[in-house]
Amino acid sequence: MNDDASRPTSFTSPESAEATALSEPPLERPRWSRVLLKLSGEAFAADLEHPEEGPHVGLNYRTIHTIASEIVSAYRVGVEIAVVVGAGNIVRGERAAEAGMERAAADYMGMLGTVINSMALQDALEKQGVPTRVMSAIAMAEVAEPFIRRRAIRHLEKGRVVVLAAGTGNPFFTTDTAAALRANEIRAGAVLKATNVDGIYDRDPHKFQDAVRYEQLSFDECIAKNLRVMDQTAFTFCKEYDIPIVVFNIARPGNIRRVVCGEKIGTLVGNF
């Protein structure tokens, strides 16, 4: 049995992983009982030992294992976690369309990219003793269950981390909007967007060194200022259904757990 979440074991079957994970006592109190964690796809390609060398493409299995261990650490606190993964490390529809592809076809490629990332994350989580299910918005019976809302909730109640693949299943959207949509469907308390910046800034911090980070922002401000850390559809949806969003840096060890426990890191967006 693997009782150390940070130590991978190649021999833990999903069934024994489930028994082990459910027997772990919670260490701290989570702020929400259920969250939707949105993971940057681009982060799956990053080389954590040489972060200055990014951006990368493809899958960095060491990094994915590290991200999984961060999720495991938050999971041990006792929060139910659904995950939506992006595919910025594989394909972004908008970029492929700029290069001449038909946008809808490019978007479907992007959604398939999220399935690849979801399967990689599932494997890394189960190697670390956490039971999981991948549910896909595009039918793919051989590799993932279809997304069925009530079934997803049941998996979460049983202590499984549910990885929601293929975005919304529709082109012309992004995984940010998928995260907002699924958060509402599964009644998550918050969308936690783990990305490659420390929060939301007044301007893109990758382009402007003097950009200033907000600790808290209203949805109205995000929309009015057209802050592009997340797409406007996702902000509008979360505003409408009053789902808070926390944007924070995935590259800092312990951040997912900190956010889950209510520590004030990154930027909190809500109907203030």
Ligand SMILES: Nc1ncnc2c1ncn2[C@@H]1O[C@H](COP(=O)(O)OP(=O)(O)OP(=O)(O)O)[C@@H](O)[C@H]1O
């Ligand atoms: N006002 C802003 N504050 C913070 N980041 C911003 C802002 N405007 C633009 N950005 C950019 O938003 C990016 C994060 O969003 P992005 O959509 O690229 O990634 P993601 O959704 O986390 O993951 P994926 O790689 O899966 O698409 C940052 O890298 C940053 O450069």
Ligand SMILES: O=c1ccn([C@@H]2O[C@H](COP(=O)(O)O)[C@@H](O)[C@H]2O)c(=O)[nH]1
């Ligand atoms: O509902 C969705 C979700 C995603 N897509 C396409 O996939 C890529 C990758 O997602 P990111 O959020 O950019 O990481 C996205 O660019 C879209 O092309 C989609 O069409 N519908």
